[in-house]
Amino acid sequence: MEDRISEPELVLVFSGKRKSGKDYVTDLIQDRLGPGLCCVLRLSGPLKQQYAQEHGLDLDQLLGPGQYKERYRTDMIRWGETRRHRDPGFFCRLATRGARQPVWVVSDARRKSDLEWFWSEFPRQTRSVRVESSEETRKQRGWSFTAGVDDAESECGLDRDVKFDWIIRNDGDASSLDEQLQPILKLAQEAATSSSSADHH
Numbered sequence: 001m002e003d004r005i006s007e008p009e010l011v012l013v014f015s016g017k018r019k020s021g022k023d024y025v026t027d028l029i030q031d032r033l034g035p036g037l038c039c040v041l042r043l044s045g046p047l048k049q050q051y052a053q054e055h056g057l058d059l060d061q062l063l064g065p066g067q068y069k070e071r072y073r074t075d076m077i078r079w080g081e082t083r084r085h086r087d088p089g090f091f092c093r094l095a096t097r098g099a100r101q102p103v104w105v106v107s108d109a110r111r112k113s114d115l116e117w118f119w120s121e122f123p124r125q126t127r128s129v130r131v132e133s134s135e136e137t138r139k140q141r142g143w144s145f146t147a148g149v150d151d152a153e154s155e156c157g158l159d160r161d162v163k164f165d166w167i168i169r170n171d172g173d174a175s176s177l178d179e180q181l182q183p184i185l186k187l188a189q190e191a192a193t194s195s196s197s198a199d200h201h
């Protein structure tokens with residue numbers, strides 16, 4: 001669709017339940033690698049942008065971690081699903097447009113079609129990562145079960161039959177999180193290095 005100047009060297013596609021810490025963990029990875037090497041891409045970014053515009057909502061609040069987005073979640077899910085049914089790669093293409101860094105961290109895959117899009121566009125580079133937290137931890141972070149959300153495809157689409165390359169337990173201990181992220185950071189650093197050496201040839 002768009003003219004991509006260069007392909008990424010590594011695409012880490014994250015998924016996980018609400019309040020499992022997808023944003024927290026993917027931001028941490030970007031902090032460690034730096035914004036020159038690594039960008040965080042949110043499939044919900046272009047979705048929220050378009051949804052906010054059509055409904056006259058506050059985009060910054062929709063993008064933030066607070067309660068505001070929860071008011072609109074059920075309707076946003078429905079709205080996004082209509083779009084995805086017409087074109088499953090719609091939000092993936094928009095979210096990756098303009099990404100130039102060698103390492104892409106996609107923070108919020110929710111459906112098989114999201115992962116399949118990355119596997120098919122970037123088969124060599126794509127790795128899938130699941131973030132998991134106990135219900136108790138998620139409750140401490142403000143989660144409570146909502147029918148129509150937590151039992152719907154948006155939250156459960158990747159619960160079964162997906163082979164994850166890594167599963168990260170994010171139940172609060174910073175040193176354990178650091179340790180679990182080491183192999184991912186190592187791979188990302190190698191990918192970034194190979195892209196910079198390719199640039200010099």
Ligand SMILES: Nc1ncnc2c1ncn2[C@@H]1O[C@H](COP(=O)(O)OP(=O)(O)O)[C@@H](O)[C@H]1O
Pocket residue numbers: 016017018019020021022023024025065141170171172173174177
């Ligand atoms: N390991 C962690 N240590 C401290 N706070 C965390 C950790 N993981 C998540 N959080 C906090 O929990 C809340 C939910 O995390 P977030 O990354 O927004 O989850 P998700 O994107 O999966 O819904 C945020 O306020 C975040 O800062």
Ligand SMILES: C[C@@](O)(CCOP(=O)(O)OP(=O)(O)O)CC(=O)O
Pocket residue numbers: 017018019022023043044047063069073076077080108110154
């Ligand atoms: C309509 C959504 O894109 C809303 C996503 O919002 P967030 O990505 O902010 O969600 P959490 O981080 O899990 O709390 C969900 C979808 O089905 O596409």
